[in-house]
Amino acid sequence: MKTDKVNRRGFLRLMMSTSAAVAFTGSASVANAMRSKTVSSETAADKLSPPRKRPNVLLIISDDQGYGDFGFMDNQIVRTPNIDELARAGALLRNYSTGAACSPARSMLYTGRNHLLTGVWGVPIRQNLRTDETMMPAFFKAGGYETFYIGKDDCPAQVHTLPWFAGWNDALAGGGYQHKDPVLRRKPDGEMPLQWQNNKYEGWTSEIWTDEAVNFIKEKKDKPWLLTMAYIIPHLPWEPVDERYAPYYREKGCSDNIAACFSHIEQMDACIGRLLDTLAQTGQDRDTIVVFVSDNGQTGPSAREVDKDGHIDTPDWNIRNVAGLRGSKTLVWENGVRVPLIVRYPGVIPAGGRNQFAAAEDILPTLLDYAGIDDDIVSHKPFCGVSLRRALDDKDTLVEHPEIFRMTIWGEGMVKAPRGFVPDPPSLRLEDHHVSLCGPKYKLHVRPGGRVELYDKVNDIQETRDLSKEQPKITARMLAECRRRWDYAINEGGAFRMAPILIGDPSTWKYPDGTYWGYAGKVQDVSGEMYVTNVLQGFALAGDSAAYQLDVAKQGKYAIRLTGKELTNAAPLSITAAGQTITQQKATDNSIEFGVLNLPKGKIPLTVAAGETEKKTKAVSVERILFSLAQ
Template identity: 30%
Template sequence: MFSRSLLLSLLVAIFAATHASPATCQSDRPNVIVVLADDQGWGDLSLHGNPNLSTPNIDSIARQGAQIENFYVCAVCSPTRAEFLTGRYHTRMGVYSTSAGGERFDASEQTIAEVFRDAGYATAAYGKWHSGMQWPYHPNARGFDDYYGFCSGHWGNYFDPMLEHNGRIVQGKGFIIDDLTDHAIDFVSRSGDRPFFVYLALNTPHSPMQVPQKYWDKFADKTMIPDPEPENSRRQNIPHTRAAMAMCENIDDNVGRLLNHLHATGKDQNTIVVYFSDNGPNGARFNGGLRGRKGSTHEGGLRSPCVIRYPQTIQPGTVVRSISGAIDLLPTLADFAGIDWQSKQIDGKPLDGVSMRRELTGAGPDPNQQDRVIFSRWRNGATARTQQYRMQDNGELYDIVADRREKTDLARQQPEVAKRLGAAIESWKQSFADAVVDGTRPFPLGHPGAEWTQLPARDATFSGTIRRSNRFPNCTYLLNWTDTDSEIRWDVDVLGSGPHEVQMYYACPRQDVGATIELSLGGASLSAKIETAVESPLVGAAADRVKRQEGDVRRWQPMTLGTIELSPGRKTLRLKATDIPGGQVAEMRLLMFHKL
């Protein structure tokens, strides 16, 4: 017979096992790693027949798992990121641009990281965020426990660049893609037995076209076989294509390192790995003859590679032919993880995505999705994709099954199809007609949950002699600050209160040291004198393989301006000089507020 003490021990053990928290009994739940490339087109993989490069590691994900044949994203980057992160069309949540605040999706949206974190997962994001810089838009405010990377769009330097770690400015180590992958690998190692969700958002082959020497050496003089589409071939910039191919091979090597680490740690069988890109290629190059590229709402701008591996559940060589997109990844991954994502939807904000699990596990297409239409919009162009057709809102209709390159407009031959899909586009537009797209939204400052708040030059307006370093704002700084009438301003919404230390990241040659500057916000102000020279030559362009469009950057250094008291409300933050003994005040990159 059982002794009383043994029986009590057994009852305690049974109770503990049946009442364990989600975070402590999820060994059967899959880990998830989502890798997102930036400006890598559908044709930038050897998997899709590109003869100019080799991507064996990414290709292996398809061989060992599944390839999504008709996977669609948006025409440019920040809308795709918003749709992946929320499972909803970006048009519903305030995204209208790729910079200056237009890339932010509404703070009330639920993210995939919040869904997984609430289910007990450790969550991390590494790389290009491009969905808002300040809380409540910052990745740490949107469900990611750990974040390392940069929050705006394009970046100006890929070697030892200025980055941030959970809000604090840090310096990267080595080539940025290698560095970001190192952080993902380290997070996997540190996760222990807790399930993890990692979002590895790589920022290549987006320009500037920088890549380590060993990759460039392979492509520097290589002949590029043209795309079968004459227009793509005619417009191809060979040096740019060579650099893009080299960058794609660097990505592939890093994907290989990640896969090898999963195998070495015994986590590969129970880890879902997803790989896709955010839009079409950033140049006219091999893309399987598809029409359009980045910025286009044709196949070449919207069709993305997507491969998924989950050895425990997805059979090798699986091909999913049903149309799907970035909006489907949240419900699909949550479905595999056993998370009831539908009950977690915020009232009035249903997902636009659907789960692909059924087809990924060999059960065939969902009969309820046979008439599905996937929509996309950028600038003034909207499009609808069915399993057979693509309809543009300018009236063009293409049979994608028979005419993937969109050569023959069938609108006149098939008026009923054109009418039906044209009406579907208009109905979709009406579904988000009430969504607020506010180009005057202020930038949050001093959110109660934020220790650090960054206000970059990108988000500022200015007057007087001051000008921006480049027409593409995301990585710019302000220069030619030469008089006391000039002013730098930020439209801010102060969300918290209390003292904050303010730092300014700047560069100033020795002969110009000595300017006095004043920072004011409402009735509060502080004054500081620039006493230390920051002799920082331009960096970035020396590593370019192709002449850049983005501006150069410097090695910025911080100086403490002082402490300012914040009080809630919408206000104008002003920075100006009161005394300029030299030829200029300084070149200004950003302000950093640290809650004390």
């Protein structure tokens, strides 16, 4: 087995802030090698075959489909014939690490960077993908590709902006995990429309999305394209059940829950079969790189029964967790972050398994390498991932890979915030959390209380034997590196901070009438009896306040309004920003209207505060802050 220490893309683009990226990833050896030698990306297949056109890219992302939710991964019950065939015909990487939940994983797929550095440290409202991050489609669009985003509305654009401003030419997206008869958001006609068009559809969401994808593949066959297919299967809820497939699983003795879950997986598999058939029918299969990956590990009703050591033992869980991995979605045990990766490129990438270690951050640099797109084509922050091309092209080659940092985002070991946010990130201590540092062979866990464990994840995939005492030097080195990554993410990377509220930018997601808005839970600080869940709760007492950061793209006069529930029960409120204070003028259960503030361009603080009152008050839920630019 050869080890390729010099990778064409490397794990960083050295011309772009190498020192900063190396500071987080610790890949100085790769960086130094890149300085001294350039390796051609030409492969044996390139020399023997006639020149190919630039490959299309079909990136398929499933949602919460775990390591054992496939036939090709030795699950004897679930039926995934099309994905199984894709795995047989492509390169299969089983030692692949993703994020512990949806938003962290997708932010890494689309940026090539660790999710903490992009501002994402959980799922909404902790999904704060920064507006200065460059997304995957921007590179491909600049390289002459048609780009289309279809699927789950999770990180297809930076926080609170529209996908086509991130580089997707077109988009059809949806949220709310509507498996059937959904309301979906579609990009209206025009180059850069300023809002979504919402439409009601009939049928299964995944099949509606697949119909759109099939049409796109047929229409764009004469031009290279990037198609992102982000299915919402098998994320909860598993209702309505797809009764075309569920009876088979009930007959196999599955519970109603597992029958429902597997019915959706089989439904998605059939959709993927349609995509692959369309590539073959249009003659594009040999010119298309197909990547299949799940965003994170398994979750489901049984996941709530996970113990503090990541063990789950229920009949339902064991049917899915055929490899006996520890943990579940949201945790950094293997069943939370380990999923299979499939890459198919007929005639270029030989079929078969790979021993290569890989991570979510690698997908973007790898695809750019195959497409022949230099990442300097657009400005971007340094990648944390490496191109896997040489390991994919040659089964006997291993690309040197930096260790990767992951963190638990829910449950024991998550970043705890008594009020739902982190007012002082530098005060967070590594020892209070559950994080991991993972390399090709060893994986270090740091658990709450400072407990340290080391596992050989190649020979002990179930993480059963702690080697920290047997391998003290490896443990000490990885612990020091883990601490350095943690400190860098907080102090230099800006992790664990809520996003600013962006207003006045035409690319900002807004209401149809042009009203800009931000989530009220995106606070920077609070005082009094206030706390954050998915909304901001409080304002019952004088002195209750919430502080925000505004990012004003266009100077002007903005009328401000709050929306929420039972707002007439709050104490009287005022808003202060840019040296001006306005008070509430009209309140209903669902809305509080204020006056107008003249806001300068730039980043400025804004505070909402409760005043004195003699009326009876109680805590209320504030969902959004709205800004209407006065004409």
